[in-house]
Amino acid sequence: MNRNDVLIAGAGPTGLALALWLSKLGIRVRIIDKSSAPGTTSRALAMQARTLELYRQLDLSEAVVSKGHRVEAANFWVRGEAVARLPLSNIGAGLTPYSCMEIFPQDQHERLLIERLEAFGVKVERSTELEGFEETGDGITAHLRLPDGQQETCQACYLAGCDGARSVVRKTLDTGFPGGTYQQVFYVADVQGSGPAFNGELHVDLDEADFLAVFPLTSEGGARLIGTVRDERGDHGETLKFDDVSSHAIEHMKVHIDQVNWFSTYRVHHRVADHFRGGRAFLLGDAAHVHSPAGGQGMNTGIGDAINLAWKLAAVLSGGADAKLLDTYETERIAFARKLVATTDRVFTFATAEGRLADLLRTRLAPFVIPKVASLEAGREFLFRTVSQITLNYRGMPLSTGVAGHVHGGDRLPWAHDGEGDNFESLRNPTWQVHVYGDTSDEMIAWCVEHHLPLQVFDWRPAFEAAGLGRNGFYLLRPDTYVAIAETCSDPKVIERYFKEHGIKPFFGSP
Structure with a gap:
């Protein structure tokens, strides 16, 4: 066979x-x-x-x-008016080469x-x-x-x-x-249309009417509509047509539909x-x-x-x-x-909850809080880190060990970029490798050469300190660019013990 x-x-x-x-x-x-x-x-x-x-x-x-299409901002609507705008064009500037939302x-x-x-x-x-x-x-x-x-x-x-x-x-x-299914019926529609919500940005309606989000597509005048179907209409979710749901929030956001290219209804599950x-x-x-x-x-x-x-x-x-x-x-x-x-x-429940308190939170509190968060660099950075998955880490797990600078074993290697270069360039190669920021020992250099383990030594620069990287230690990086070892010394025996403990031979097959 x-x-x-x-x-x-x-x-x-x-x-x-x-x-x-x-x-x-x-x-x-x-x-x-x-x-x-x-x-x-x-x-x-x-x-x-x-x-x-x-x-x-x-x-x-x-x-x-x-x-793709770069999304410059997210806009939030209440009672037919855009009440808050969250800039997204460089919300992750300095944290990653890809500092915006890409559609x-x-x-x-x-x-x-x-x-x-x-x-x-x-x-x-x-x-x-x-x-x-x-x-x-x-x-x-x-x-x-x-x-x-x-x-x-x-x-x-x-x-x-x-x-x-x-x-x-x-x-x-x-x-x-295990998990469950949300009670709301959702629809999704890819459309051609016009109106203020078709300006290439993300638009979300926070009103007490049906929830609606308008996402830009890569085609001119194209958008993806995602909305809820409430009241008795939701009982017929599988047989609904676009005409059955195109009201309330769509009218509030002044969305004019010229053509519906695709329409479907579904229920959202939450299971692991x-x-x-x-x-x-x-x-x-x-x-x-x-x-x-x-x-x-x-x-x-x-x-x-x-x-x-x-x-x-x-x-x-x-x-x-x-x-x-x-x-x-x-x-x-x-x-x-x-x-x-x-x-x-938690986010989904807030966006779709029904009742007077939920409506007040969305229509009164959210429009006030969002601009405040958007005006603070720390607030924008928190939002970006959370959504972009750059904070996803494997700290405390079997393949992760040590701390150097602000970087722990299991973390994504921080991106450091200035006029002198980009520390991510060597990561294009999906292999085990060692990064040193500053100086390292002759023993480390010799061991890496002997075992065919790529070693990148960067002269110390302010950009590395700003990114939270430690000086003169080393980072052993996995093939998926997460940190396996974060170490303050420059002793290659630490790497040797790690590989032996985990049964890993990264230089297997090397000449």
Whole structure:
């Protein structure tokens, strides 16, 4: 039977990103999807800064930015008037190379990933459905339904379930998916239109009428509407048409619709799987966690799952690490997923709550607080750090150790940039590497050369101190650019002990 290293079920952004990362790292993948063609609707829109940072490793960031749309501001409406404006154009300036919100619709995103994946000789197998699987000794035996209705049995070393909220992989693993469903029915519509909310910025209605957010799309005059369907209309959510919901908030925001390109209704769930792994099978993206669309976190979190798992699978499959490294995938990602669901739940509940008190908070308090927050650099920075995922960290987890400067093991390496350069440039290469800011020892230099471990030594500059980096110590960076070791000394034996303890051989296969 045809055997691959990794079988990926599901070709949304999560599955495609996983396939692309693994292919770049030399792993043989097979990716299947039960749909007959890639998506043609925009669905997820926001590309967060952390995702764009990591996309540099695949030379994707520049393509996303050039094809996407930069959102300059968020506007908040009450009683038919725009009452507050939150500038977003450089809200994360000095924190990341990608300091704004980037809109890049999911259909375009998937096409880009598919194109890059095909350059590695990998094509998505369409109309191919995973019906079940079992673990057999040193691999997975999977049962597929092919486009012609025939069945195929295939083998792989590992299985990645990127197959959405109704995941066959999760159901086969019999893993619980606790959580709930919000009572509101939501609609989403991609439209062509005009009005003050079609100025390329984000607009949110805070009124006691139906909730509505207007997101700009990359096309001229295009926008994504996301709104609630309240009162008795919500009882007929699956049969509603756009004409049934186009009132209240749409009129308040002076939205004029010329054409509806796509319309759908749905209910929002908030769930996290009990486990993200069962033996040789893993859960990623919506198969592992679903939550409200607040903050544009869903797709980015799924891609984060893919990147976290990709380098670990590649290390194990290539002989560069013991299989126990794979245990850290669930530990690291499930903690973030649970926190994310709790956070988006609070934001979502505030935005959609009904009743007099909720209306007062949205229409009176929020318009007062938002401009105040926007006027403070610390407030803007807090909002950006929270939404952009640059504060996502793995502190206190098995692969993270030490503190140097303000940086802990498990943190994303801070970005430091001035007229002399960018400390992220070497991170384009998804390998283990060492960063030193200041001076290091001859022993460290010799050890890294001997063990073929890339070493970047930066002359100390004020930009590094401002970013919170420690002087004259070192940072051992994982292939996904998170800090494994933050250390104040320059003793390479610290690295040697770390690799031995975790069963990692990053220089495996080096000459």
